[in-house]
Amino acid sequence: MKASLYIGRPFGIRVTVHWTFFILIAYVVYINIRHGSPMVEVIESVIFIFAIFGCVILHELGHSLAARKFGIVTNGITLLPIGGVASLTRIPEEPQKELFVAIAGPLINLAIALILFFILLFTGFDFSSLFSLHYLNSIGFLPALMLVNVMLFLFNLVPAFPMDGGRLLRAGLGLRFNRLQATRMAARIGQLFAVFFAVWGLFHDPFLILIAVFVFIGAQAELQDVQSKSMLEGKKINDLLMRNFTLLNPQMPLKQAVDILLNGQEEEFVVHNGNKVVGILTKSLIIKGLSEYGQDVETEKIMETDFPVFTKDDAVKDVYERLQLSGTRIAPVLDNDILIGVIDIKNIHEYLLVFEATVKKKWF
Numbered sequence: 001m002k003a004s005l006y007i008g009r010p011f012g013i014r015v016t017v018h019w020t021f022f023i024l025i026a027y028v029v030y031i032n033i034r035h036g037s038p039m040v041e042v043i044e045s046v047i048f049i050f051a052i053f054g055c056v057i058l059h060e061l062g063h064s065l066a067a068r069k070f071g072i073v074t075n076g077i078t079l080l081p082i083g084g085v086a087s088l089t090r091i092p093e094e095p096q097k098e099l100f101v102a103i104a105g106p107l108i109n110l111a112i113a114l115i116l117f118f119i120l121l122f123t124g125f126d127f128s129s130l131f132s133l134h135y136l137n138s139i140g141f142l143p144a145l146m147l148v149n150v151m152l153f154l155f156n157l158v159p160a161f162p163m164d165g166g167r168l169l170r171a172g173l174g175l176r177f178n179r180l181q182a183t184r185m186a187a188r189i190g191q192l193f194a195v196f197f198a199v200w201g202l203f204h205d206p207f208l209i210l211i212a213v214f215v216f217i218g219a220q221a222e223l224q225d226v227q228s229k230s231m232l233e234g235k236k237i238n239d240l241l242m243r244n245f246t247l248l249n250p251q252m253p254l255k256q257a258v259d260i261l262l263n264g265q266e267e268e269f270v271v272h273n274g275n276k277v278v279g280i281l282t283k284s285l286i287i288k289g290l291s292e293y294g295q296d297v298e299t300e301k302i303m304e305t306d307f308p309v310f311t312k313d314d315a316v317k318d319v320y321e322r323l324q325l326s327g328t329r330i331a332p333v334l335d336n337d338i339l340i341g342v343i344d345i346k347n348i349h350e351y352l353l354v355f356e357a358t359v360k361k362k363w364f
């Protein structure tokens, strides 16, 4: 993502900071200066924010490394002003595993808080001062950082799916109900919390409104995803296969592909050399190829050669997941190395729409 600044690669996981994060820094500097704080305090509060976000990175690393135990890869960690996001390639479906991955983040904050607690204890810090003062600035850097980690720990445990606490709730429900039912209940509870956050935020803290939006939309999106996947359960690719499709030849000039694109409904194509599939050509690749090489370039030169391939007995659910991950919209389907059709993510979506229309809606 270009909108993010690269920080580093702890444990091989790419960490970036989203540009909006710097608005937060600017805002804190602005507030401090407006209150007439001396420069030392301004710098200290900026360093404090970086320290908090360091703890947030550690929290996300906790999730990522827990997920790694189950072979789940993290594509990256991004810091946003409202917190961190670890992009896992998938969420474990088994409740026990989801529980483990979900709790790993908050436990990191608890651990940091405990470490700071013992450091303060051994340096003779007067803990009663925590309860007698109002402003974090006036209690000192380390005690404030300890409190922030306690708050991060507690806040993340609020069962507002898809926040960590909500995932714990779903995993717990998943021990008794099936995954779809558990997600549905957790998502509805999450959305109730979102409404509560939004109302509370209106009067107390505008940040909570942002989190409310994130929770509300996130809960709906995850529910949708689980719903889709449960509908695809048990289906084989053979049921959804498209058997009428246009094959392109690798030596074909791009102009011909453009004609086919303009004259029909198809937007993604399989490139076949007579023996086997050698590439995929999408609408965006065609447009990119036209502007870079002109219309006489051979298809071979602009096609995508890294693409998933499926066989007719593959489960649609897995195919759907892999297409979502790879970012490819179309993939060839083979039977004993012979091309028998193509599967298109658009087709899966259409199938889901038709299926959804025939299933009764439930409200939890």
Ligand SMILES: [Zn+2]
Pocket: 059, 060, 063, 105, 106, 156, 164
């Ligand atoms: Zn978390």
